[in-house]
Amino acid sequence: MDYAAPTQLASVDDSLAGHKLELSGKMMSYDPETGFVLLWDKDDALLVDVALCLDRGANTWIQTKFVSLTVIGHLEKCLASVAIDRNSLHPP
8 A cells, every 4th residue: 555644834945846745735726726725824825636536526525624634645746837817826
């Protein structure tokens, strides 16, 4: 069995690429076109691709910002830049 190491967002760096991690935080935003969630914890945030995890018809919880999320998966290093609308990011 492939073990997911519980990891704080503040500890995520390039050295963890390829490792299976368990990360928890609050969902700051969700983009239904890309399937990206911005997972936030204190001063740190991580873009998470959840496109394969969600049923697009059952998106009621997605409409609520700052819901607590735990994600498990392999960390991949993004080789392309991703534009984020900073105006939509408002931590509590």
